[in-house]
Amino acid sequence: MRLIPTKVVGRRTYLHTDSLSYLAANTAARVVEAERLAGFNRHVYFNLVRIDDSGPCISLLHYPDFADDPFPSLRESWLVDLDRSTVSYRSYAESLNPPILHRKELLVPPDDSRREAYAALTATAESIGLFDEPKRIGYRRQWLALVREKGYRIEGHALVPLGNDESDSGAADEAAPRHTAWQASRHLTALVRYGFSAPVQSLARHGFLDGSYRLFDYGCGRGDDVRGLLENGLTAAGWDPYHAADNPIHAADIVNLGFVINVIEDFDERLDALTRAWSLAERLLVVSVMLVNQNDPRGERFRDGVMTQRGTFQKYFSQSEIRGFLEQVLDEEAIPVAPGVLYVFRDKDAEQRFLVDRYRSKVNRLREPSPRLCEREQRIRLDRVAERYDAYREPLDHLWDLWLTLGRKPDKSEVDDLVVLTEGFGSLSKALRFLEERGDQAEIERASASRVADLEVYFALNQFEQRKPYGHLERALQQDVKHFFGDYAAAKASAMALLFQIADLEAIDQACRKAAEHGLGWLETGQSLQLHVSLVERLPALLRVYVGCAAVLYGDYRNADLVKIHTRSGKVSLMRFDDFEGQALPRMVERAKIKLREQDVDYFAYGEQYEPPYLYHKSRYINEEFPNYPEQMVFDQALDELGLFDWSGYGPSPGAFLAKLSRHRWSIEGFSLVRSQTTPDLDDSCGRYLTFRQLIECGETQARTGLDNVPMQPESYNALVELAEHVLDPVIDYFGMIRLTYGFCSPELAKQIPCRIEPKLDQHAAHEKNRVGKAICGRFGSAVDFIVDDENMLNVAQWVVTHTPFDRLYFYGEDKPIHVSFGPNQDRQVVRMIAGKGGRLVPRVVTALA
Structure with a gap:
């Protein structure tokens, strides 16, 4: 018998194409069929195969640097469904965080000369604990961070210790507050920040914090933004009438008026603060305010705002209200860039550059060195x-x-x-x-094509918005137009052709398919493409225009979390969730459906009247570059593998979902699905057919003594559920109801059982502990003895061995109960009890029951 060089992860088997000759004939035939359906041969297009052990799918994987890279990255994959004869493609060529491969020595043939070096690397990685956290090792970014955390770097097929990492860290002392001419309580609104404020983060996102501009924070509060910018080597200063009254006020390229005008109760003084900040802005004024939330009462009415319980004033604006206020006072266009954050440009060339770059895909600039x-x-x-x-x-x-x-x-x-x-x-x-x-000439060509697309998107959306044309084009934009289009008229014509193409359903459908192949969203063929807003600027130009047109009607799509591009109905849906990034199951709070053909918007809010639904399978709508993606993938897969839920439509309601999860002793902690640590009622369901009471109050001794035979450890209840779900429920489905003769056994009950038992081995004690806190049975899991009336128990035992993932099974006779356990090891050990000297039963481990 030849040892097949494979790597098994869960229910999937991986092997290198050099090892395909080791496969059994039927499995090798499946791989050949997958190659035929995909339409190409091994070695040239792919070098690894992943076989779904319990399903119809085979994946053909391409790791171009398999031999030389110690942890090679996946470049592309083809998922072949043999039952449906379908092939789906995914490219990771442009991914910043592709999946990576470990333990290469398991994949190549035994006589491969590289196995020794690969195995040595794996041994080193294991020795320093790199494989202790499986959730963190599957993708390059998390893997490299973990390697560094362990104090190592990767050099060839070796892990080399890092030297000392000396860095200074410290925070500037907070200046003592000074007297202010503003109303005495205004200073109380200044927050102590532990990260940059929303307006400053927007400046970073749009490229204004690259060191080219001076920033002045007018009304800087405690100065956290200014201090953070200075620590990053940027030119920044600030003034505040309470916390930094002695600081000079001066002009700068960018002036930030962050959450200032909304705390000024006097309208004339509010105007003065705005116009003063505008007078200081040489290029750009950034204004941010608190937005109104009608469902959240915040204080007593006072003038045009509210007076809070702390004695502070707050004026809450709507997005349209603050935009109108700025444009009325400053007589300039205000551009919303985030909820409550707007830009007003004094420098119109800078405004044009911003509007162009706003629709630019920025992937190339973020890539690793070429x-x-x-x-x-x-x-x-x-x-x-x-x-x-x-x-x-x-x-x-x-x-x-x-x-x-x-x-x-x-x-x-x-x-x-x-x-x-x-x-x-x-x-x-x-x-x-x-x-x-x-x-790299190909890289230059990609950059050129990307820039052309960016410009077409910019000009197309300008025409859709019917934006008033500028008196002249900014110099760099003039050069772009001349280089890529020849003249301005040609640029507008190209953009107009792209704009008209959003009515071409087939073109939209093809663009959505192309996006999904590059990991940009979840495609429901013929219906929609759904993706996180952070991926929109990486979409094909046609889809960026499609979403951009919807944003003209709705507002900045970045205020939402998910974008749904309807491929057939001319609609775009924007969905906002409660803590999308931080939750494994975020809940929807708002949904807007923009109907491009009717130029109308339908808005839906979720709250007391309409229960906010969960977003299931969040990993579909993000990609491997998104925070917590590996953890999200593991969570979604674990939830699917439970097999408890019908995911059709929008999935179960939150109440039904949580109730079912609880019945099966599962709970959610962060991005993990964990077993419950609560104590259930004995009459609660344990599996589909039994209750905890039936598994606990069974057996002659328990019935005779009436002992309170109750588990003390939550893990014991979890073990009983797993035994019921994985072994007992399938038996009942096939043979009908069983009769339990012996179930859970507490230490007190064990003392009363007259016959010879082995609590340290038989798993009837589940996860219970003795008086010194040690597990009674180190095998853990749980066990029961049962009989199926009117059935030959040899047939029942043989069926259990063939069809369930049991741990141990003891067979006593065709008319006797069998003992079966389910535990973490799933050893599948079969023991036949045979008569020895004096009629005493002796255990004998067998390979099969006959």
Whole structure:
């Protein structure tokens, strides 16, 4: 018998294509059929196979760096359903956090020369505890963070200890409060922040905190934002009439008026604060306010706001109200960028750049260094070209990044290191040619195509919004138009063609399919594509325009959590959830359906009248780059594997879901599905057919003594449920009701049983402990003895062995009860009790019952 080189994870088996010859004939035939359906051969397109042991699916996986990368990344996969003869594709080529592979030595043939090195790496990883947390090892980002936490780095097929990591950390002392000319209680509204405020985070998200701009925080409160920006090496200052009254007030590129005008009760003073902040903003004013929530009363009415119990004033705005107020006072367009956060630009060129970049996919700029740079760093051969690159590495890298960002060769006016590059190469064009000869041409082409798409989206949405055209195009935008389109008229024509295409249902359907293949959302074929809003800017240009048109009617789609693109009805739904990122099962609080054809919006709120539903299978709508994605995937899979719920439609209601989960002794802790630690009522269901009382109050001794034979450990109840669900319920389904002759046994009951028993081995004690706190039976799990009346118990025992994941089974005779247990080991050990000397029964382990 040959040992098959495979890796088993759950109910799935992995092996390398070099090991396919080791498979059994029937399994090998399934793989061949999967290849036929996919339409290509092994080695060329894929090098690993994943076999679903209990289902019809086979996955063909491509790990291009399997041999050289110690933990290779998955590039692409094909999921083949043999029953349905369907093939679905997923690419991870552009993923920032692809799945990775461990324990490579298990996958290759025994005579493979690489096995020893692979096994040594695995042994080292095990020795430092890298595999102790399975949820953190499946994706590259979490894996590398875990390796570093353990104090190691990866070099080739080795783990090398890190040196000392010395870093200074400290917080600036909070300045003592000073007297203020504002109303005395206004200072109480200043929060102590432990992260950046919403307006500052919006500036970071839109690229304004790259070090190019000076920021002034007008009404900075306790100064947490300013301190954080300074710690990040940015130019920032602030003033506050209470907490920083002595600080100078001065102009800056960006002025932040964060949650200030909503705490000023005097209307004229509110106007003064706004106009003063606007006068200081040389490029951009950022205004943020508290938004109204009609379901949350906050205090007594006072002027046009409320007076809180703390004696502070709050004016709550709606999004449209604050936008109208800003535009009326400043006579400038206010652009909403987040709930309660709006931008007002003084610099119209900067406004155009912002509007273009707002619809830009930013994937390329976030990627790891290109292979061109990595390969160059690893070269040992020091020729003249390499020496020249090393001498100008930093400005060349900046130039390359700028080229990829623009999607075209930069102009002299756009290059910060022009003098250095001219000195080194003679001219900018020669420096660009130097990079072009050594760069990745495919990457340049991707960047160019991405930039064209960004510009088409920008111009298309401008025309849909009927935005008043600018008097002139910002200089960089002029260069973009000339390079990519030839002239402005051609750019508008291209954008208009894209805009009209949103009415093409087939084009929308194809774009949704392409997005799903790249991990951007969950596709319900012929119905919709649903995805998290963070993925929208990575969609194909057509879908970005589709969503952007809906946002014109609704407002910024980023205020929601999920976007649902209806592929056939011309609609877009936006859904907001309670703590989407932090919950395994977030609950929907708002849903808006934007009907593009009717130019109308239907709005639905969930609360007391309509129960907020859970979002099931959240992992479908995010991807591997989203926070807590690995944990979410494990949670969703565990929930599915319970087999308790019907997921059709929107799934069970929250009440029904939680009640059923509780009946089966499960609860949710964070992103984990865990066994309940509560004590149930004895008459509660234990499995589909029995109750806890039936499994506890059974047997002659318990009936004779009437002992209170109740488990003390919650884990014992959980073990009884698992025994019922995995063994007893299937037996009852097949043979009919069983008769229990011996079930749970407490230490008190064990003392009263006259015949010879083995509490330390038989698992009837479940998870109970003795007087010194140690488990009575180290095997854990639970056990019962039962008989099926009018059935040959040999047939019953044989069926249990064949069809259930039991731990141990003892067979006593065709007309005698059998003993069966279910435990964490699932050893599937079969013991036949035979008559020995003096008629005493002796156990004998057998491979089969006959």
